[in-house]
Amino acid sequence: MKTARALMVLMALFVLVGCSSSGGSAGLGALGGAAAGAGGYEYHLKRQEDKVEQDYKDGKITKSEYDIRIDQIKKDSVFR
Secondary structure (H helix, E strand, O other), X not given: OHHHHHHHHHHHHHXXXXXXXXXXXXXXHHHHXXXXXXXXXXHHHHHHHHHXXXXXXXXXXXXXXXXXXXXXXXXXXXXX
């Protein structure tokens, strides 16, 4: 999670530097690509969280297993 945040800060710095040069549009394109990638990753984590919740409701996993999995998903998320 710390790596993801550091990567986003680094990307933001590249965009700021890129916007001040003639290659600014390339920086904005990179930012757009990074945002799409992060959005896709968060969507994947949401689906995993939904699956864990359904498994718990169906009795396929215990409460402790549920807590462990949900905690890991939240650690992997950039926005949670």
